[in-house]
Amino acid sequence: MNFRAIPLSAWIGIIGVAIAFFCAIFGPWIAPFGETDVVGDVWAPPGGEFLFGTDNLGRDLLSRLIFGARTTILVALAATVLSFALGMLLSFAAAVTGGIVDQVLSRVNDLMMSIPMLIFALVVLAVLPQSLLVLVLVMAVLDSTRVYRLGRAVALDVAVMEFVEAARLRGEGTGWIIFREILPNTLAPLLAEFGLRFAFSILFLSTLSFLGLGIQPPAADWGGMVKDNKDGILFGVSAALIPGAAIAFLAICVNLIVDWLLKRASSLRGGRGDG
Amino acid sequence: MAELLSVRDLRIEATSYPPGEPPKTVTLVDNVSFELGQGKVLGLIGESGAGKSTIGLATLAYGRGGARITGGQVMLNNSDILKLAPGGVRALRGARVCYVAQSAAAAFNPAHRLGDQVIEASLLHGIMGRDEATERATELFKVLGLPSPETFGQRYPHQVSGGQLQRAMTAMALCPKPDLIVFDEPTTALDVTTQIDVLAAIKNAIAQTGTAALYITHDLAVIAQISDDIMVLRHGKMVEYGSAKQIIEDPEQEYTRALVNVRASKRAEAKDQSGVLLKVTDISAGYGHVKVLNGVSLHLPKGQTLAVVGESGSGKSTLARVITGLLPPTQGATLFEGKELSPALAQRTRDELRRIQMIYQIADTAMNPRQTVGEIIGRPLTFYFGHSGSKKSERVRQLLDQIEMGDRFADRYPAELSGGQKQRVAIARALAAEPELILCDEPTSALDPLVAEGILQLLAKLQEDTAVSYLFITHDIAIVRAIADSVAVMHRGKLVRFGPKSRVLSPPFDDYTDLLLKSVPEMKLGWLERVLEDRRMASADN
Numbered sequence: 001m002n003f004r005a006i007p008l009s010a011w012i013g014i015i016g017v018a019i020a021f022f023c024a025i026f027g028p029w030i031a032p033f034g035e036t037d038v039v040g041d042v043w044a045p046p047g048g049e050f051l052f053g054t055d056n057l058g059r060d061l062l063s064r065l066i067f068g069a070r071t072t073i074l075v076a077l078a079a080t081v082l083s084f085a086l087g088m089l090l091s092f093a094a095a096v097t098g099g100i101v102d103q104v105l106s107r108v109n110d111l112m113m114s115i116p117m118l119i120f121a122l123v124v125l126a127v128l129p130q131s132l133l134v135l136v137l138v139m140a141v142l143d144s145t146r147v148y149r150l151g152r153a154v155a156l157d158v159a160v161m162e163f164v165e166a167a168r169l170r171g172e173g174t175g176w177i178i179f180r181e182i183l184p185n186t187l188a189p190l191l192a193e194f195g196l197r198f199a200f201s202i203l204f205l206s207t208l209s210f211l212g213l214g215i216q217p218p219a220a221d222w223g224g225m226v227k228d229n230k231d232g233i234l235f236g237v238s239a240a241l242i243p244g245a246a247i248a249f250l251a252i253c254v255n256l257i258v259d260w261l262l263k264r265a266s267s268l269r270g271g272r273g274d275g
Numbered sequence: 276m277a278e279l280l281s282v283r284d285l286r287i288e289a290t291s292y293p294p295g296e297p298p299k300t301v302t303l304v305d306n307v308s309f310e311l312g313q314g315k316v317l318g319l320i321g322e323s324g325a326g327k328s329t330i331g332l333a334t335l336a337y338g339r340g341g342a343r344i345t346g347g348q349v350m351l352n353n354s355d356i357l358k359l360a361p362g363g364v365r366a367l368r369g370a371r372v373c374y375v376a377q378s379a380a381a382a383f384n385p386a387h388r389l390g391d392q393v394i395e396a397s398l399l400h401g402i403m404g405r406d407e408a409t410e411r412a413t414e415l416f417k418v419l420g421l422p423s424p425e426t427f428g429q430r431y432p433h434q435v436s437g438g439q440l441q442r443a444m445t446a447m448a449l450c451p452k453p454d455l456i457v458f459d460e461p462t463t464a465l466d467v468t469t470q471i472d473v474l475a476a477i478k479n480a481i482a483q484t485g486t487a488a489l490y491i492t493h494d495l496a497v498i499a500q501i502s503d504d505i506m507v508l509r510h511g512k513m514v515e516y517g518s519a520k521q522i523i524e525d526p527e528q529e530y531t532r533a534l535v536n537v538r539a540s541k542r543a544e545a546k547d548q549s550g551v552l553l554k555v556t557d558i559s560a561g562y563g564h565v566k567v568l569n570g571v572s573l574h575l576p577k578g579q580t581l582a583v584v585g586e587s588g589s590g591k592s593t594l595a596r597v598i599t600g601l602l603p604p605t606q607g608a609t610l611f612e613g614k615e616l617s618p619a620l621a622q623r624t625r626d627e628l629r630r631i632q633m634i635y636q637i638a639d640t641a642m643n644p645r646q647t648v649g650e651i652i653g654r655p656l657t658f659y660f661g662h663s664g665s666k667k668s669e670r671v672r673q674l675l676d677q678i679e680m681g682d683r684f685a686d687r688y689p690a691e692l693s694g695g696q697k698q699r700v701a702i703a704r705a706l707a708a709e710p711e712l713i714l715c716d717e718p719t720s721a722l723d724p725l726v727a728e729g730i731l732q733l734l735a736k737l738q739e740d741t742a743v744s745y746l747f748i749t750h751d752i753a754i755v756r757a758i759a760d761s762v763a764v765m766h767r768g769k770l771v772r773f774g775p776k777s778r779v780l781s782p783p784f785d786d787y788t789d790l791l792l793k794s795v796p797e798m799k800l801g802w803l804e805r806v807l808e809d810r811r812m813a814s815a816d817n
Contacts, residue, residue, distance in 0.1 A: 162641040168620065169599055170658060170708075171628040184645035 006260065013256025020250050023069040031063040036218040043229075043237045052242050056228050061242055068220035068243065073250070075136055075215070076201040082140035083201075084194060087147025092178045094148075095155035106152065113145045118207065125213045135214060139204060143197060150193050154186040161185075188262055195258025199251035206247055222247050279352065279487050280311040280334065280455055286346030287329050287338065287511075303329050303342055304511045309504075311455070314485040318502030318519070320495055320534070322723035323694070326511035327491045331457040334489060335372050336364050351454065369396035373448035377460040379440035383432040389443050390428020397451040408450065415446040418483055419476040438469035442476050449484055456481075458490045462497060466586035466750060467794040474500060474796075475807055493723055495534050496796035499523050500803035507531050523800055535798060537724045542735070544760040544776045545579050551613075552577040552744050553598070553712055558607035560597050567593045568604070569768040575712070575761070578742040582755040582776075584791065585765035591748045594765070595714045598746070599633060611712070629659045632705035636717040638697035642689045648675075648700050649685035655707040674703045677740075678733060695726035699733065706737065715747045719754065731757055752795045756780070764788050 006014075023030065033039050037059060044054040052061035090109075094102040112120070121138055128134045158164065159182060167181050206223020208214035215221035217228075225243035232239045287304040304326040311317045319327040332339055334349055336356045348355050356367055368374075373396070376382040383392060393415075394408035403411065409428070416424035419442040432440060441461055448456045461477065462470040478501050481488050492498050498505060498519075505522040507514040507530065515528045526532045554574040561567045567590045575581040583591045596602040598609055600620035609616045611630065617623055635641035642651050652671050656662040662670060672682050678699040689697055698718055705713050715734070719727035735758060737743060747758060755762055755776070762779040764772040766787045772779050784792065793806055 162635050162637065163643045165601065166633065166635070166641055166704075169601070169628065169633055170655060171623075171625050172658070180646075181643055185643070 009256050010260035013253040013260070016249060016253030017257060020069050020073060020253070023066045024073045025070075027066045027070050031060075031066040033060040033063040035059075035064060035067040035220055037063075043232050043235075043239055046238075053237075053239055055225065055239050056232060061225075061239060064220040064225060065222070065243060065246055068222045068225060069246075071132075071215050071219060071221045072202060072205060072223070072247075075132065075139070075205050075221075076198060078136045079139035079143060079205070080194065080198045080201045082136065083143035083197065084147055084190070086140060087144035088151045088183075088190065089178075090144070091148040091151030092155045092182055093174070095152050095159050096174055096177055096182070102152075105148075109145050109148050112142070113149075117142050117204075121204075121208060122211070122213060125208070130213075130216060132215075135205075135208070139201060139208075143201065143204075147190075147193065147197065150189065151186070154189050155182050158182045158185045191258060192262050195255045198254050202247055202251060278310040278312045281350040282310070282330075282334070282347065283308045283350070284347040285330065285333060285344070285349065287326070287333060287342050288345045289338075289340070289342045302511060304333070307347075307506075307508070307511075307513050309506055309516060311487050311489070311504075313454075313487055314481075315504070316481060316488045316490055316502045318498035318505040319489060319491045319508060320493060320498050320505060321508035321514075322493060322725065324510070325508040327508050328459050329511075330508075331459055331489050331491050332374075334455065334457060335368050335374060337368070366400070370400040370402060370451050371453050372455045372457065373451065373453045375441075375444050375448050375456060375458045375461050378464055379444040379461075380432070380437060380464075382444060383440060385432050387431075388428060389430055389432060389435070393428060393443060393447040393450055396447070400451060402451045412446060412450055415449050415480070416443075418480050419443075419446055420472065420479075421446075436469070438465055438473050441465065441473050445473075445477055445480060449480060449486065452484070453486060456486055456488045458488060460492050463492065463494070467752075467796075468586055468790055470497070470796075471794045471803070471806065474803060477501065478803065494796065495523070495537075495724075496798045496802075499798060499800055500796060507534065520800060523798060533725060537728055540728070540731075540757045542757055542759075545576070548576045548579065548761060548775055550577045551575070552611070553746070554610040555594075555598065556608050556610070558594070558597055558604045558609070560593060560602055560604040562602075566605075567768050568597065570607075571765070571768075571770045572607075573763050573770060573773050575744055575746055577711070578738065578744055579760040580738065580745040580747055580758050581761045581763060582747045582749060582759035583763045583765060584749060584752065584755055586750055586791075588767070589765040590768040591765050592716055593768075595633070595716055595746065595748060598714060599631060625659065629655075629708045630711045631714065632708050632710040632712070633714045634698070634701050634705050634716065634718045637721055638694065638701045638718075639689065641701050642697065642704075644689055646688075647685065648687050648689070648692070651689070651700060652685075652703045652707050655704060659708055670707070674707055677706065677737065678703045693726075694722050695729060698722065698730055702730075702733065702737070706741070706743075709741075710743060712744045712746065715745055717748055717750070720749070720751065734758065752780075752792060764791065 038057055039060050040050060040054045040058050042054065042056060042058050044050055046053040050060050050062065052065065055061055055064065090105055094105045121142055124138050125135065164177060164181050167177050205214050205221070206226065209221050209223035210227040215224050217224065222243040226240050229237070229240035285304055285307045286302065289301050289303055290298050291301050292298050307330060309317060319330060321327045329339070329342055333344055336349065336359060338344055344357055349357050351371065356364070359367065383389070390409065390412060393412045394405070397403050397408045398405060412428055413424050416427045421427050421439055421442055435443065445461070458477065462473050465473060474497065490498060490501055502519045504517065505519050506516045507522065507528070509530055515522060515526065515531045522531060523535060526535055551574045556572045558571045559566065559568055571594060573581070583594060585591045593602065597604045600616065600618065600623055603618035611627070616627060649668070649671050652674050653667050656667050656670055671685055675682055675684055680696060680699055689700070692700065719730050722730065731754065734745065738745065749755060759776050761774060762776050763770055764779065764787065771785055771787050780792070793809070796802065
């Protein structure tokens with residue numbers, strides 16, 4: 001691995017994500033104030049004691065941003081990883097097995113995709129008990145339908161190649177064919193999708209929090225902070241823009257890294273050069 | 276008077292961008308000169324990467340995929356077309372110089388009628404009006420021997436056969452009455468029985484219209500039938516340039532001699548063909564309602580080679596799929612050493628699978644591009660024999676030696692190998708399973724002649740060493756002569772002829788075998804005329 005070969009854009013992404021993760025891990029030690037402590041006036045302007053000012057209840061925005069990184073990143077990352085694990089496993093199994101398995105999985109997937117994601121999430125989350133685990137699972141299952149679509153399409157492309165037929169002729173099991181023959185050849189498009197989905201997950205979580213179904217107050221999360229402070233915009237208070245900017249910053253950084261990984265994956269020795 | 280086309284010191288370069296390295300300038304064609312007179316045909320021959328297509332396109336002042344013409348002159352009617360302004364180049368292409376591509380099926384637009392596409396260039400360049408162009412197209416269809424020339428232009432590309440499409444494309448090139456036509460491997464993708472018709476049609480059309488032509492191919496036997504002069508190319512440089520007669524009958528260079536002699540090797544068949552390793556009885560199979568195989572029965576003695584011959588669509592690859600179990604037959608049975616194999620792959624034991632291996636036509640798609648050569652060859656060792664660690668790498672090394680490649684290839688990826696090397700690795704993978712039967716599905720037809728020859732020799736050597744049997748699917752009679760002990764001729768899903776090679780390839784022939792044998796180009800001048808003459812006499816008799 002040659003560090004000089006990493007382009008500047010990727011470095012920006014890596015540093016940005018590193019800062020976010022650092023905040024998430026060491027939040028309680030680096031935050032100047034507590035997560036829920038009311039420390040000043042309502043909507044104090046940035047500067048002075050409070051770097052980013054205070055929110056609608058007089059809590060320090062910087063501290064809540066740091067604490068919020070923890071929940072936001074944890075939930076979004078867990079949901080994305082889970083959705084990829086689920087979506088890829090099912091879609092590859094469908095592509096390799098074909099026939100009735102493919103039909104059943106694909107039609108169930110179509111069924112789920114036919115219901116708007118947000119409404120589906122609202123209904124499910126309103127019914128189920130409110131916990132972080134349920135939230136992550138619901139987001140993962142809903143997101144996996146999109147992953148399934150892409151995964152099946154790229155896997156079908158590879159599954160008809162002769163080297164897969166050769167593996168079948170050798171007598172290899174479905175597991176080997178999925179993980180050793182097909183997966184390495186579909187990494188490029190899936191990696192690109194991963195970056196995109198992670199950014200979408202942050203936004204989706206923010207949307208849910210904004211609607212009151214995501215992270216529950218008083219715990220901080222970036223989407224929820226936008227919601228809490230949105231009324232301030234009417235009075236010319238910029239507090240809502242700061243967590244919004246953090247969301248945009250993280251999404252951009254993740255995609256900078258993914259762009260670079262994508263380029264590497266498709267130009268690897270032996271790559272098919274697509275992607 | 277100067278020649279029609281005169282190319283002097285042509286040099287073509289391209290820039291490649293290897294990952295992680297600074298860009299490199301590669302010379303594709305260097306110092307190539309030739310001349311071509313009115314109504315003459317020059318054949319360009321060489322293996323892939325020899326620069327023959329690049330030279331052909333340069334006569335249209337075109338460089339494909341980033342290739343730049345960096346030196347020399349291409350004089351057409353005494354003016355250098357490389358110095359033309361873009362507008363001048365547009366007036367040239369499709370009007371004075373036309374191009375016939377290798378794959379007509381991919382080159383025609385499936386959404387338009389053939390007739391409209393054939394006359395399009397003539398109309399665009401304002402050479403003739405629609406009525407006149409249509410009339411000329413009909414005339415050309417007649418010259419090229421296309422069926423019902425008056426209405427042929429009304430059809431869509433998918434409604435005619437591959438050979439007819441290739442001829443329609445020739446008509447398209449001839450329509451604007453160009454000075455020069457570039458034929459880029461026009462018959463390579465066709466069956467031999469179709470190839471001969473297209474060749475005859477092209478030759479006839481060139482003679483009748485007096486157009487000059489550059490004919491590009493990798494098959495010397497084909498080019499010998501149609502060219503006045505031949506230029507042999509290798510690695511972008513000229514190897515030999517002379518009249519067709521001189522090149523075929525008295526080649527000066529070593530490389531040319533190798534090309535002339537490439538398909539001449541023959542092997543005596545095995546005397547004893549009684550022992551049976553593989554036997555298929557009365558196999559019928561198909562996809563959905565389409566029946567591809569119809570009651571095929573044949574057998575293969577141990578340690579010998581059975582060649583299955585036929586044109587595309589004859590069902591020879593389907594036969595291999597039935598034997599491997601990929602396609603369960605609708606009737607009939609496959610017996611291996613007297614024991615019946617289950618028709619479906621999933622019911623066969625691991626040992627049964629091990630004993631029958633397969634080699635594919637296109638080695639690129641037959642190997643996982645993300646696995647190294649060592650992993651590709653090593654997997655059957657682990658899978659069938661449980662080898663791992665040093666025992667496995669030792670065996671991989673042995674196998675690489677057996678296919679005449681070195682140890683250093685173990686860490687390479689398939690993309691880093693040449694076509695011939697890839698096919699060798701595919702052979703090693705089959706060999707790693709220590710099989711008794713290898714099904715070879717046209718393993719040499721995507722390779723250059725000399726490389727293919729090397730693969731055939733390797734297969735013969737491996738058969739001597741390990742007594743493995745081959746079922747060798749091919750459409751090339753020259754390969755049959757070179758390697759087979761027994762031969763099965765297939766036509767439209769039926770077995771036409773089966774038996775020891777000497778009996779199958781000697782008269783009396785049935786109609787189809789006769790046609791097949793007579794369609795294989797021979798490395799002789801005037802072969803095409805003789806065959807056509809024979810056909811005319813045969814049809815006069817009837």
